Amino acid sequence: xxxxxxxxxxxxxxxxxxxxxxxxxxxxxxxxxxxxxxxxxxxxxxxxxxxxxxxxxxxxxxxxxxxxxxxxxxxxxxxxxxxxxxxxxxxxxxxxxxxxxxxxxxxxxxxxxxxxxxxxxxxxxxxxxxxxxxxxxxxxxxxxxxxxxxxxxxxxxxxxxxxxxxxxxxxxxxxxxxxxxxxxxxxxxxxxxxxxxxxxxxxxxxxxxxxxxxxxxxxxxxxxxxxxxxxxxxxxxxxxxxxxxxxxxxxxxxxxxxxxx
Amino acid sequence: xxxxxxxxxxxxxxxxxxxxxxxxxxxxxxxxxxxxxxxxxxxxxxxxxxxxxxxxxxxxxxxxxxxxxxxxxxxxxxxxxxxxxxxxxxxxxxxxxxxxxxxxxxxxxxxxxxxxxxxxxxxxxxxxxxxxxxxxxxxxxxxxxxxxxxxxxxxxxxxxxxxxxxxxxxxxxxxxxxxxxxxxxxxxxxxxxxxxxxxxxxxxxxxxxxxxxxxxxxxxxxxxxxxxxxxxxxxxxxxxxxxxxxxxxxxxxxxx
Numbered sequence: 178x179x180x181x182x183x184x185x186x187x188x189x190x191x192x193x194x195x196x197x198x199x200x201x202x203x204x205x206x207x208x209x210x211x212x213x214x215x216x217x218x219x220x221x222x223x224x225x226x227x228x229x230x231x232x233x234x235x236x237x238x239x240x241x242x243x244x245x246x247x248x249x250x251x252x253x254x255x256x257x258x259x260x261x262x263x264x265x266x267x268x269x270x271x272x273x274x275x276x277x278x279x280x281x282x283x284x285x286x287x288x289x290x291x292x293x294x295x296x297x298x299x300x301x302x303x304x305x306x307x308x309x310x311x312x313x314x315x316x317x318x319x320x321x322x323x324x325x326x327x328x329x330x331x332x333x334x335x336x337x338x339x340x341x342x343x344x345x346x347x348x349x350x351x352x353x354x355x356x357x358x359x360x361x362x363x364x365x366x367x368x369x370x371x372x373x374x375x376x377x378x379x380x381x382x383x384x385x386x387x388x389x390x391x392x393x394x395x396x397x398x399x400x401x402x403x404x405x406x407x408x409x410x411x412x413x414x415x416x417x418x419x420x421x422x423x424x425x426x427x428x429x430x431x432x433x434x435x436x437x438x
Numbered sequence: 439x440x441x442x443x444x445x446x447x448x449x450x451x452x453x454x455x456x457x458x459x460x461x462x463x464x465x466x467x468x469x470x471x472x473x474x475x476x477x478x479x480x481x482x483x484x485x486x487x488x489x490x491x492x493x494x495x496x497x498x499x500x501x502x503x504x505x506x507x508x509x510x511x512x513x514x515x516x517x518x519x520x521x522x523x524x525x526x527x528x529x530x531x532x533x534x535x536x537x538x539x540x541x542x543x544x545x546x547x548x549x550x551x552x553x554x555x556x557x558x559x560x561x562x563x564x565x566x567x568x569x570x571x572x573x574x575x576x577x578x579x580x581x582x583x584x585x586x587x588x589x590x591x592x593x594x595x596x597x598x599x600x601x602x603x604x605x606x607x608x609x610x611x612x613x614x615x616x617x618x619x620x621x622x623x624x625x626x627x628x629x630x631x632x633x634x635x636x637x638x639x640x641x642x643x644x645x646x647x648x649x650x651x652x653x654x655x656x657x658x659x660x661x662x663x664x665x666x667x668x669x670x671x672x673x674x675x676x677x678x679x680x681x682x683x684x685x686x687x688x689x690x691x692x693x694x
Contacts (some may be wrong), residue, residue: 202605209609212629213617217474217481220624224478352455359463368470373477 181275182283189287200295203248207300211244214368215308229372234309235399236370241304242395243367245297249289249326250333250390252365253358258341259350262429271430278422282334289330311399318400321408325394328411332389335418342422345429366392386414453544460547464497467619468555482623483656487563489621491650494556495643496618499582501548507587508545509537511611514597514604522689533591533682552579565650574649574665581667582618582642588674589614589637591682598685610637618642623656630657638674641667 193200218236226232231239258281261267270277304310313319340357344350362368365387371379382388389411397404471493475486484492516522516536525535560575593610600606618639622630634640641663648655649664 198600199605202600206605206609206613209613210616213613213625216625216629217620220482220620221474221478224480228477352459355456355459356462359459359466363466363470369473374473375476378473 182279185280185283186287186290189284190291191287192284193288193291194295197295204296204299207244207247207296208303211240211300211304214244215240215304218369229370230401231370231372234311237304237308238311238399239370239395241300241310242297242398243391245300246326246329246391246394247367248296249292250329251285251289251292251337252333252361252367252390255337256341256351256354258338259344259354262341262344262350263348265433267430268433271433278338278419278426281338282331282419285334286327286330293326313398313400315400318398321404322394322398325397325408325411328408328415329390329394331415332386332411332418335415335422336386338422339418339425342425342429345425345432361387361390365390383410386418389414456544457547460544461551464501464548464551465555467497467616468493471619482621484621484623487559488647488651490555491559491563492621492643492647493619494552494559495578495582495647496552496615498549498552498556498579499586499618499642500615501545501550501552502579502583503586503590504548505542505545506583507537507590508542510590510594511604511607512536513594517597517689526686526689532686560650563651566652571650574646578643578646578650578667581671582646584671585638585642585667585674586611586614586618588671588678589639592674592678595681595685598689614639614642618644621647634659638670641670 215237218231218240219233221228222231222233222236258267261270270280273280305312313322336357340354341350343353347353364382364385365371371382371388371392374382388407393407393411396407468490471489472486474481475489479485481489513522513536516525522532522536525532528535556575556579565571565575590607590611593607596606597604614637617625617629617633622633622640622644625633630640645655645659645664646667654661655664
């Protein structure tokens with residue numbers, strides 16, 4: 178029998194590729210916000226030409242990639258599993274002959290694959306066309322960026338999986354997911370690069386998976402120092418979150434009570 | 439409507455969590471501004487206290503507008519499910535019905551956070567208080583809320599033309615909330631013109647803040663603009679009403 182996972186990746190891709198108008202509308206939002214965010218960073222750089230190693234070109238690249246990666250990494254709006262836990266539909270998912278976490282990860286990677294084409298490439302090209310932009314100088318950077326972006330998706334999936342799995346205990350995970358949404362945006366370095374934060378805040382955030390989401394992939398693209406260590410940190414978080422997710426799923430699904438005749 | 443409000447208070451713990459998330463959501467934007475000011479001493483020609491004042495005005499206005507017309511974001515759902523037809527049939531105004539359908543009390547969290555920041559900023563920004571300025575400080579969040587509310591209603595009307603216009607409308611609503619928190623001097627000439635005139639966001643916080651601080655506009659806009667937000671609000675409401683009416687007249691329902 179064929180393994181279901183490659184097909185799930187394809188299905189995830191196709192599912193999101195169906196809504197082209199929605200993708201276009203989302204892209205508009207990303208671009209509008211990108212312009213506003215870039216304006217703020219450029220205004221800062223008008224005071225000092227280089228802040229913590231970022232000049233104007235680097236800042237524009239930072240914002241373009243951040244706006245593009247937003248939908249690839251998917252910080253907001255993934256509530257599907259918690260809804261299925263609340264309604265009890267998750268029982269069907271658990272009963273299927275697959276590993277639920279692996280199946281969901283496969284579908285999420287497919288989704289991210291479509292997002293790379295529809296949501297990451299356009300803001301990059303727009304930023305490069307309209308403003309000063311910093312392309313990688315060595316070809317190998319592209320490969321590292323791809324690896325880092327992939328790891329960012331896995332880390333983000335790991336966090337979202339855990340947040341959704343909290344519904345096994347809380348029934349309603351919306352509060353937790355909402356909290357992550359509001360905090361994650363700023364503390365992951367999406368609005369202001371983490372390198373601009375005070376030293377103590379950077380140290381504290383380095384102990385969380387937040388930098389793995391946007392900061393590390395973008396810094397890899399910008400060829401800032403410490404690529405190897407950053408990738409290792411991402412990989413560590415990816416593995417750790419997936420493992421904790423497995424444990425949570427195992428314990429959580431034991432709490433499930435199926436009503437029936 | 440009071441029944442809707444009571445139902446939200448039925449689960450105090452969940453409500454408290456929601457409220458906290460709103461407060462944090464509002465404050466986290468302030469964190470971004472404060473982080474910027476750890477690196478530079480002025481942004482677009484304004485110091486930290488002055489930008490925080492603009493942020494406080496914008497945040498309070500945003501919270502009030504969200505409380506009043508935040509429900510308009512559900513318009514696409516109403517159109518898709520056909521619930522809008524029910525509203526149209528009732529002998530009441532369609533827009534008021536839509537807005538009263540659900541008043542989220544948790545949004546008070548944003549208003550509270552905004553008022554707290556505004557109070558702090560008003561005390562520390564070195565404002566030379568006169569009776570006119572006190573009046574301006576008190577009315578600006580309300581006037582700003584009216585302007586933002588008008589922008590949101592107008593932006594969401596796009597749903598009558600697009601099947602899922604939510605994302606496009608979001609870029610205007612949340613974009614205006616983000617952009618009003620910063621002095622318009624940070625934006626390039628192009629964006630600035632859009633923000634000043636097409637979408638009158640500059641009148642929510644930027645121009646009134648200049649009047650409070652007693653500063654001339656570094657961009658050379660005339661001084662009377664600083665006190666003209668209420669007039670802009672009237673104009674914005676008129677324009678929004680016109681757009682809404684055009685949209686709803688075009689509405690044909692989604693039935694088969």
